[in-house]
Amino acid sequence: MLLTALREGEEGVVVDILGSPNVRARLIALGIAPGVRIRVIKAQGPGPMIIAVGALRVAIGWGIANKIVVRRV
């Protein structure tokens, strides 16, 4: 499933990242890589999604969020 399918407060583990090398590199550098556990803080638009990666908060546009494959936990 895609990251955008998770609801506010739900957690998931990143399985894969699609998209261009540029997008992948940026997500990885921010700590969003396969195997990493994430939690959705804000999942309602307008405005970006906000997710938690450890203590870090990341704002993600919906287009990019649709490139992140996750498994719900």
Next chain:
Amino acid sequence: MLKVIALVGNPNVGKTTIFNALTGMRQHVGNWPGVTVEKKEGIMEYRGEEYLVVDLPGIYSLTAHSVDELIARNFILEGNAEVIVDIVDSTCLMRNLFLTLEIFEMGAKNVVIALNKFDLTKKKGIIIDVEDMEKVIGVPVIPTNAKSGEGLERLKRTIVMMAEGKITTAPIIPRYDEPIEREIEHVSALLKETPLVKKYPLRWLAIKLLQRDEEVIKLVLKHLGRAKMDEILRHVGELEDYYKRSLDIVIASQKYEFLERLLRRFVRHVAEVRETFSDQLDRVLTHPVYGMLSLLIVFYALFQFVFTLGAPLQELLDGAFSALGEMLGLYIGNEALRGLIVDGIIGGVGSVLSFFPLVFLLFVGMSILEDTGYMARMAAMMEKYMRMFGLPGKSIIPMVLAFGCNVPAIMATRTLENERDRIITMLINPLVPCVARMTVITFLAGTFFPERKAIVAVSIYAMAIALALLSALLLGRLVVRGEDIPFVFELPDYSIPSWKTVILHSWERSKEFLHKAGTVILAGSIAVWFLSSYPEQVGTGTSYAEMLGRTFEPLAKLMGLDWKAAVSLIFGIIAKENVIATYNVIYGVSGEALGEVMASTMTPLQAYVLALVTTLYMPCIATIGAIRAEGGNRWALVAVMYNLLLATVVGIVVYTMGSVL
């Protein structure tokens, strides 16, 4: 030659605060050669010895996808630094140490880790065993708290000891899966036969090749040839089939796994903090309604802070210099010399300095927005709307500030991370009408369209803004190429800024503005004084300025304008309000009387075109200076040419259409 110490680290880790603590007042802000990326250098003193501290751009990793990352990467690769200080956020070790591992992979051995924000770890339920960490990581680890200054003395001492070669390190190098390690070995063996072996760590080159890093592929291709490169890339393809993912992802996620195992050896989480105060604040501040409302309030506050506070200071400085000029004028007998000094030099210096308060206040405001963490939220909220025009969310700030004055607005582009975004925002900014152009627009609208002045003025504003946004799209396609930065960024915890950092930083940046923009403004001021005073004073019809105006008359005619308009526009380059002031001089009357004279010699359509062209035609000299300070001569020239061309085309089109109607 001083020994060089390089600071590297993620954004928002307190790198600037540490830089300030190490160097104190002895610093200099400039740009990295050839790009519009800020470079900060300073001198650190320790027991009588001096060291040069270089602050590398804040980065998350060392790929080739952004200018910032390339600058940092090349700096480390070239081995210029005696010591690399890696500043790490203790509360976010996983992501921060990812960069550390990449630095180690590049073969850097002379690394000191500053474990910053160490005071926050307890609050966040994280326990780090620093001694164990040193053993595991293999380089010195110094806990610091940059804001309070804790640990900085020890950090300095360790840096100096390492610079003197008194510390030996054994940085840990991440290992990957068997198939990947085999391929790394294979590629390294191929590279060993090339001259690259002398300059670069082979393991790093090999890993980057597996990740299809464009820069490294280009570099290696020169030495290895097509055939061998194709073979390597074929192997990469095979491995990707095996893992069913692209290798950059596989290598990165294995690096994270490796890191996770490392972390277990020196970090303990006693409690997981679920929802933080920052999260709660974000619910409100990025909320569709309350968020937008708070955004408007912040814009208003910033605008007021810069202009309401800055404008009186600006006038004060301007007045002081005029007074100084007048006073000096009394003592200089030679008329030519008096003109040069009073009108050219003192006038020029005065106008340079008069921008200082605006620029300084702007930098203070921007630093506060950045350091509190609000800037990232603002960027997140505006991203969607600004992206429609190919701009990032943060570029809304320069656009809004431009309604006051383009000079601080151009300086505000400095906070945009991506060089391409920075340049486009800089180029379109002069199209947004500032207060000086507002005076011209309202004067002409009031004189020629007394009944409909508001709608006329608004139509000019609307056209200018529309052209700015369309230009952003156009320039993004044509002039400035570069990859789009994907919309994903860190939202740092909200925090209280360190005032010392804010003030010091703003001061250094404003000084840089004076230095770089000042020469342009001064030169422009002297040039215009010369044009208007020789061979005869302007107003006599024989000055160079008026001759120049007549030369451009054929072009002006196409827009329905005459040489008087051309001359006014030339003087408008110094400051846009001069467009009307020049008509004062030419007709020898001012105020309402000027309006009457102009109304009898110009049609409303001509006046409308004049207002429009004044708004668009060319950035004023101070704005050109600001663009030069931020983007260099090349982009200053592009801005001038583009605006001139645009104004000419729009002027001709509007006049022709108006005549037909």
